[in-house]
Amino acid sequence: MSSPLLAVSELTKRYRRGGQTIAAVDGISFHIEPAETLALAGPSGSGKSTIARLLLRLIEPDAGHIEFEGGDFLSLNGAALRARRARLQMVFQDPLAAFNPRATVARVLGDPLRVHGIASRRERPRRIAALLERVGLSADLATRAIHEISGGQRQRIAIARAIATKPSLVVLDEAVSALDVSVRGQILQLLLDLQREERIAYLFISHDLGVISAIAHRIAILDAGRIAESGDARAVIDAPQSAIGKALVAATPKLTRTSMHDAS
Amino acid sequence: MNPLRRFLGTPEAVAGAIILIALFAMALTAPLIFPGDPQAIAGPALLPPFQDWLLPLGTDRLGRDVTAELFHGARTSLAVGLAAAAAALVIGAVVGTLAGFAGGLVDEVLMRVTDAFQTVPSFLLALAFVSIVGPSLGVVVAAIALGAWTGPARVARAEVLSIRERDFVASARVIGMHPLEIAFREVLPNALPPVLALSSVIVAAAILTEAALSFLGLGDPNRVTWGGMIAEGRAVLRTAPFLSIVPGIALVLTVLGVYLAGEGVVETTAVRRSLS
Numbered sequence: 001m002s003s004p005l006l007a008v009s010e011l012t013k014r015y016r017r018g019g020q021t022i023a024a025v026d027g028i029s030f031h032i033e034p035a036e037t038l039a040l041a042g043p044s045g046s047g048k049s050t051i052a053r054l055l056l057r058l059i060e061p062d063a064g065h066i067e068f069e070g071g072d073f074l075s076l077n078g079a080a081l082r083a084r085r086a087r088l089q090m091v092f093q094d095p096l097a098a099f100n101p102r103a104t105v106a107r108v109l110g111d112p113l114r115v116h117g118i119a120s121r122r123e124r125p126r127r128i129a130a131l132l133e134r135v136g137l138s139a140d141l142a143t144r145a146i147h148e149i150s151g152g153q154r155q156r157i158a159i160a161r162a163i164a165t166k167p168s169l170v171v172l173d174e175a176v177s178a179l180d181v182s183v184r185g186q187i188l189q190l191l192l193d194l195q196r197e198e199r200i201a202y203l204f205i206s207h208d209l210g211v212i213s214a215i216a217h218r219i220a221i222l223d224a225g226r227i228a229e230s231g232d233a234r235a236v237i238d239a240p241q242s243a244i245g246k247a248l249v250a251a252t253p254k255l256t257r258t259s260m261h262d263a264s
Numbered sequence: 265m266n267p268l269r270r271f272l273g274t275p276e277a278v279a280g281a282i283i284l285i286a287l288f289a290m291a292l293t294a295p296l297i298f299p300g301d302p303q304a305i306a307g308p309a310l311l312p313p314f315q316d317w318l319l320p321l322g323t324d325r326l327g328r329d330v331t332a333e334l335f336h337g338a339r340t341s342l343a344v345g346l347a348a349a350a351a352a353l354v355i356g357a358v359v360g361t362l363a364g365f366a367g368g369l370v371d372e373v374l375m376r377v378t379d380a381f382q383t384v385p386s387f388l389l390a391l392a393f394v395s396i397v398g399p400s401l402g403v404v405v406a407a408i409a410l411g412a413w414t415g416p417a418r419v420a421r422a423e424v425l426s427i428r429e430r431d432f433v434a435s436a437r438v439i440g441m442h443p444l445e446i447a448f449r450e451v452l453p454n455a456l457p458p459v460l461a462l463s464s465v466i467v468a469a470a471i472l473t474e475a476a477l478s479f480l481g482l483g484d485p486n487r488v489t490w491g492g493m494i495a496e497g498r499a500v501l502r503t504a505p506f507l508s509i510v511p512g513i514a515l516v517l518t519v520l521g522v523y524l525a526g527e528g529v530v531e532t533t534a535v536r537r538s539l540s
Contacts, residue, residue, distance in 0.1 A: 058434050085440035097431040100450050112439045
């Protein structure tokens, strides 16, 4: 193994607010190997989503480097960047806000295929049907409007769209947080299956340690724009060393009735 | 409740719709009911209305049939009003979307151009444009659109500014879509409803501007226009006021109809959106 799939070093993003400069992301470094899941955990405002947006080049960093698939990702621009985006995809938190309210399922899934020239107009319906089946949905759903389908189905569509271009890394920004608990497990299982079969790496952003322990190999806990601690997901969750790590573990609800009664 | 039924449940919207339907019927049937040149002499000059049932609204100074002129004038008014409003909405939506979506220097330049057009009174602009290029239907449409696109441009820009921060625009960028495609295929259609809400006001204003241009003799000379008829009647205002009053009433009713029906459509769709 030479270089990792994604290597982020000293990434910094500052915002100016009323003459004061606040570092939302403050010199963060991490790396992700192929087919690996790295979880970013942390309380609200710790910079999780900012990191996601920086990685996807939705906002530009003030300092730092992002190396993706062996190339400098931050130096890409225009058409070269758009072409490279096929390999680095994202699933958003709110599955309703992440789609054009006027779109149909077929259009949502057809767009990446068309933009990257993956499938011709004629073979697109077949590819869309295959994608829908890949994420466990019926191919009949293609003609439906996005607002007509359920939240769980919508998030499956978002995942289907993300894997349409055969990416090597998918950033999941609170991808299961807005979902029903019963649906959440199914989506996590789908993500695990996709990772095993297509060797996709995930950057899994969440505040929910329960979900993270189910899916992540490694974890980095963020606090105020810095990494407070990182390491093997199980080890960190079982025995957190940092104060913020302990607080996050303590905040995770336990499924024992007695402790609930004790608290009240 | 379905929007059509809600629309029909609003009396002023129904009144507006009836006026508009009558107007469209007039415009569409004009060449059938009054074939031939409406500017041809049809009878004695200055025949008052309701005297001769073949010439129900009388004749003008040259003996032309006022009813025929009124019907053919409806064609011009509607054609110019709708075409100018459509042109203004298209230009405004495109300029507003580009400015709002691109931001930075593009936004600055486009909005200063919009400011420049907005500070010149639109009627003066139309007047100057027609006097330089020469009166014809296309030029009149362009002249009116030139003064009317700034409103839609501002509304579209404001709407685009809020839509471009939404997640679905970010996800279109993540997919690798070209920025122009994002602007016009993802953002613009979602920014349209408030822009289209302006259309009734713009159509009504365009019809009035066309009439005013014709009144000043800057309309297309080969077509009958209501504004031209009012101007014609002005010379004999004391002896035959009906020559100005009849097309004047038609003009008022048209503007009122467009406005009421347009407001009705906006109202019913707005309620529907807030409910969903």
